[in-house]
Amino acid sequence: MLERRGFLKTTLAAAAGAALAPWARAAEKASSETLVQQLYKSLGEEQVKAICFPFNDRRRTLVDNNWQIVDQTVAGFFDKDQQALIGDIFKGLHSPEYAEKVMAQVAHDSGRAGFGSSSVALFGQPGSGKFQFVLTGRHCTRRCDGDSVEGAAFGGPIFYGHAAKGFSEGADHEGNVYWYQAKRANEVFQMLDGKQREKALLDRGREEDSNETVTLSGKKQGLEGLAVADMTKDQQAGVRAVLRDLLAPFRKQDADEAMKYIEADGFENLHMAFFKAGDIGKDGVWDVWQLEGPNMVWYFRGSPHVHVWVNIKAKA
Numbered sequence: 001m002l003e004r005r006g007f008l009k010t011t012l013a014a015a016a017g018a019a020l021a022p023w024a025r026a027a028e029k030a031s032s033e034t035l036v037q038q039l040y041k042s043l044g045e046e047q048v049k050a051i052c053f054p055f056n057d058r059r060r061t062l063v064d065n066n067w068q069i070v071d072q073t074v075a076g077f078f079d080k081d082q083q084a085l086i087g088d089i090f091k092g093l094h095s096p097e098y099a100e101k102v103m104a105q106v107a108h109d110s111g112r113a114g115f116g117s118s119s120v121a122l123f124g125q126p127g128s129g130k131f132q133f134v135l136t137g138r139h140c141t142r143r144c145d146g147d148s149v150e151g152a153a154f155g156g157p158i159f160y161g162h163a164a165k166g167f168s169e170g171a172d173h174e175g176n177v178y179w180y181q182a183k184r185a186n187e188v189f190q191m192l193d194g195k196q197r198e199k200a201l202l203d204r205g206r207e208e209d210s211n212e213t214v215t216l217s218g219k220k221q222g223l224e225g226l227a228v229a230d231m232t233k234d235q236q237a238g239v240r241a242v243l244r245d246l247l248a249p250f251r252k253q254d255a256d257e258a259m260k261y262i263e264a265d266g267f268e269n270l271h272m273a274f275f276k277a278g279d280i281g282k283d284g285v286w287d288v289w290q291l292e293g294p295n296m297v298w299y300f301r302g303s304p305h306v307h308v309w310v311n312i313k314a315k316a
Helices: 002-011 022-029 030-040 045-051 079-093 099-109 179-191 194-200 232-245 253-265
Strands: 119-124 130-137 141-146 157-164 271-275 287-293 296-301 306-312
Touching: 022 130, 030 130, 030 141, 030 253, 030 296, 045 119, 079 099, 079 141, 119 179, 119 271, 179 232, 179 271, 179 296, 179 306, 194 271, 232 253, 232 287, 287 306
Parallel strands: none
Antiparallel strands: 119 130, 130 141, 141 157, 157 306, 271 287, 287 296, 296 306
């Protein structure tokens, strides 16, 4: 709440308190879903035509590493109050510990226009049934829908990434917001014995091709890598620590839903794989790795910089 309050104060400081729109005064106590409703109510006729679509529009379901869901950008198409709301919606989708870091990452990777170069679309009608807010840009696809999309964690597939020190990062990924996740995963690799490593370490990760990247197999057997069921108890605890780190940037309700779906389809059915291709520095600290289960893909491609693809459902 302190972050949201601070964001609104700095963004709206030029406006007198009495002149603020009611939705702006209420924003500091609102959930991201409530803020989406407020944003929708604030839109002018031309804005509605440009960014609002039926709930079943195909664009709502797409994911990619660098794309604009509509041509209009946050900075170029929305007034200052609406931009503040969009920023608060986005931050509210993340945990208090990571919201500012993630916001800074998106701003950094987006170039001169920063977060304002992102694009937003609304599907359905917020406040009167199914809806979804989708924000896209470089290294970013995020969704907010109040569970309108049943059985899908995060409202559908998402993407996050970071190029902290340029397009090609060093082996230590200095300044990368998400590299800590790979470090935790590599701790699990170090816990494996020789035969387990033979199963877990493969040549090359999956191709990145928008939604195809996160296609769910529905399979419990025959997935790439080492099955969690074939790990010792302490190794399994290490995998759970990886999952905690993967979910740490996101708000609690989304992280809890994701874990519920993972557990429901069997934590032991997850497979963990590491890939030799993309090993920056040839140091055996695997930059590319993944967790995959019947109803889950979490693919971390850390070379030449970090791309992360996520899709978790109740059932594949």
